[in-house]
Amino acid sequence: MSRDVQAEIKETVEKSPVVLYMKGTAYAPMCGFSGHAIEILKACGLKDFVTVDVLSDQDIRAGIKEYSSWPTVPQLYVKGEFVGGCDIMREMYQAGELQQQLAEFATAAS
Amino acid sequence: MITKEEIAKIIQEGLPSSQVDVRGDDGHHFEAIVVSEEFAGKSRVKRHQMVYKALGNLMEERLHALALKTITPEEMGN
Numbered sequence A: 001m002s003r004d005v006q007a008e009i010k011e012t013v014e015k016s017p018v019v020l021y022m023k024g025t026a027y028a029p030m031c032g033f034s035g036h037a038i039e040i041l042k043a044c045g046l047k048d049f050v051t052v053d054v055l056s057d058q059d060i061r062a063g064i065k066e067y068s069s070w071p072t073v074p075q076l077y078v079k080g081e082f083v084g085g086c087d088i089m090r091e092m093y094q095a096g097e098l099q100q101q102l103a104e105f106a107t108a109a110s
Numbered sequence B: 001m002i003t004k005e006e007i008a009k010i011i012q013e014g015l016p017s018s019q020v021d022v023r024g025d026d027g028h029h030f031e032a033i034v035v036s037e038e039f040a041g042k043s044r045v046k047r048h049q050m051v052y053k054a055l056g057n058l059m060e061e062r063l064h065a066l067a068l069k070t071i072t073p074e075e076m077g078n
Helices: A005-015 A032-043 A058-068 A086-094 A097-105 B004-014 B044-055 B073-077
Strands: A018-022 A050-053 A075-078 A081-084 B019-023 B029-035 B065-071
Touching (some): A018 A032, A086 A097, A086 B065, B004 B019, B004 B044, B044 B065
Parallel strands (some): A018 A050, B029 B065
Antiparallel strands (some): B019 B029
16 A cells, blocks of 8 residues: 555644654754754744654655645644745744744743 | 856746846855845745746755745845
8 A cells, every 4th residue: 555645744734733844853953954943943932843854754755845845854834834944934033923923832931 | 066156047047037146165055045026926935936946856956955035126125
């Protein structure tokens, strides 16, 4: 039986409010861009968010690019919607937009 | 390996009305600023997707790290 990667990704991003597809883990990012994305989420006051390590799953690594029509990782999803990659996260953070969008999920005072 | 000149040329071919400035000299990590009228009224995601489309398979095959900034000529004036 073949694996339905697109359905798996849809389920993952809809199950949790904030999901980051990245290289490595929040504790040990394997790429500068992924590490930066984690820093931005933390700066937005988020403590609990789901990360998916694409390096540990080649099907997901290929599938996530197709899912969002976006060729790079990291990729941030909020409430099931693709928000953007590292550059967009940074721009939104600098404009104060990302904090606003994530405010309801923030646990630390910022 | 790829040069910043090659990257700029490919983006410009895909987005003919754009002005492209690519920086980075190590052959792997680049930063591109793309200025185009065509970005007007489009979301950040949509704009980046337009540049990625211009780059085609390059992102998969030869280009690991490209930091992208997409702006319109009007936004640049601000």
